[in-house]
Amino acid sequence: MGEKMKKTILSIAVLLFIFFSVIEAGDTTMDEKEMFSLEGLGNIYLSQEAKELLKQNGFVVTPGDKDEIYDVYAECKEYNQPIFVTTDAVLHASHIFFDYILRILEIEKLYDIAVKLTDRMLDLSIKQHNEAKDAEVKEAARLNIGFFAVARKEFNPEYEVGFGLANTVEKEISSIESHAGLEFRELLIYVENPNLMMTPYAYEDYSQYVPRGHYTRNEKFKRYFKALMWYGRIDFKLKPG
Structure with a gap:
């Protein structure tokens, strides 16, 4: 099995895992103490600037080193990190599926x-x-x-x-x-x-x-x-x- 095929299958598997794992979000309002005591947050390096933005906005986006979305999700799953599913991830997955079907x-x-x-x-x-x-x-x-x-x-x-x-x-x-x-x-x-x-x-x-x-x-x-x-x-x- 080629490397591209393995990545495609991994992408599908991870995305299916995400789709069936996501639950309805509840109240996201929390104070600073609650925010920085969230499970898994301690395993993520955040600069002081990023922490301030997290405190201010309730979320923060930092540059990554991955080329593909499924690489990020696979790493999160491996380290038992929560996954934030964005609409572009679903669109990207749909594009991968369509492109694969079309070229075959x-x-x-x-x-x-x-x-x-x-x-x-x-x-x-x-x-x-x-x-x-x-x-x-x-x-x-x-x-x-x-x-x-x-x-x-x-x-x-x-x-x-x-x-x-x-x-x-x-x-x-x-x-x-x-x-x-x-x-x-x-x-x-x-x-x-x-x-x-x-x-x-x-x-x-x-x-x-x-x-x-x-x-x-x-x-x-x-x-x-x-x-x-x-x-x-x-x-x-x-x-x-």
Whole structure:
């Protein structure tokens, strides 16, 4: 079992322990003598300034040395220290659960589905191109091949693009891989409309293709992120402008 998995399981276990251990708070009003005789407080180092703030406000927050919330809770449990559950702890736990479920779903299921979808759409576009009699339809199918070829090369950099689209697709891939910022969409070069070329529709912000979050974990996640970002961001307006 990996270290990350152990930490995730520990996080869940500790949080469940907290949820089932927390009881309704009673009257928190107390004098200074009662405050500093609280069980467990003697095991916590507090500076004089922190003690004054505790006396003044009934609580005090001091800097910690832990990277994760569950590390704090685990240490408190180990030393039998009371635990103060804040709303951000619950939100953080929910985020951990969601992120874990999402990345397992993506790497074990959705990645393969996205690859199969890409291959299938490429095959259909090639078939349409080869069977088309009308020149305009044939060209539209060819450019569809280019669109799906970009995603295919993100999934498999060794994929060879045909139909006179190799250079165009390579320019798109280069912009994606270099996170080039706002640049002209190479696959729009076929549009014979000077006015359209002056609109935001003709440009893409390639800085958005920088993998982030759990998509930085390995190359497979990075490829999935960039391919799905391409599908999600490159639109085809019926009436651009």
